[in-house]
Amino acid sequence: MKKTTLGLVCLGAFLTSALVLASPAATAQGTVREFNLRGDGFAFAPGKIEVQKDDIVKITFTAVDIPHSFSMDGPYRIAKRANAGQTVTFEFRATGSERFYCNLTQDERCKGMHGELVVK
Numbered sequence: 653m654k655k656t657t658l659g660l661v662c663l664g665a666f667l668t669s670a671l672v673l674a675s676p677a678a679t680a681q682g683t684v685r686e687f688n689l690r691g692d693g694f695a696f697a698p699g700k701i702e703v704q705k706d707d708i709v710k711i712t713f714t715a716v717d718i719p720h721s722f723s724m725d726g727p728y729r730i731a732k733r734a735n736a737g738q739t740v741t742f743e744f745r746a747t748g749s750e751r752f753y754c755n756l757t758q759d760e761r762c763k764g765m766h767g768e769l770v771v772k
């Protein structure tokens with residue numbers, strides 16, 4: 653009786669770990685792509701991000717000199733602000749190419765700050 657219970661517990665543990673191991677590959681829809689992006693001197697670096705459709709794009713955005721934001725319109729509707737010297741991290745699924753820009757109004761030159769998300 654006791655042996656059977658132990659056996660079932662072991663089997664359960666084995667099946668659970670097998671499922672956990674199998675699930676990432678089985679359910680993954682897009683590859684996670686990580687980018688470190690800097691906003692500095694009224695420019696984004698890099699100014700162009702290239703990914704495949706359905707990739708999960710993970711951005712670590714740092715505003716170096718003054719506050720900047722990473723903003724995208726279209727289907728994305730993202731506006732992530734970082735203060736000077738600070739970093740924000742966020743992610744989204746790539747659905748189509750879109751321009752990104754800084755939407756802050758503290759300095760006129762932020763209007764000229766933009767980059768490009770290219771989705772292939």
Ligand SMILES: [Cu+2]
Pocket residue numbers: 691719720721754755756762765
């Ligand atoms: Cu800015």
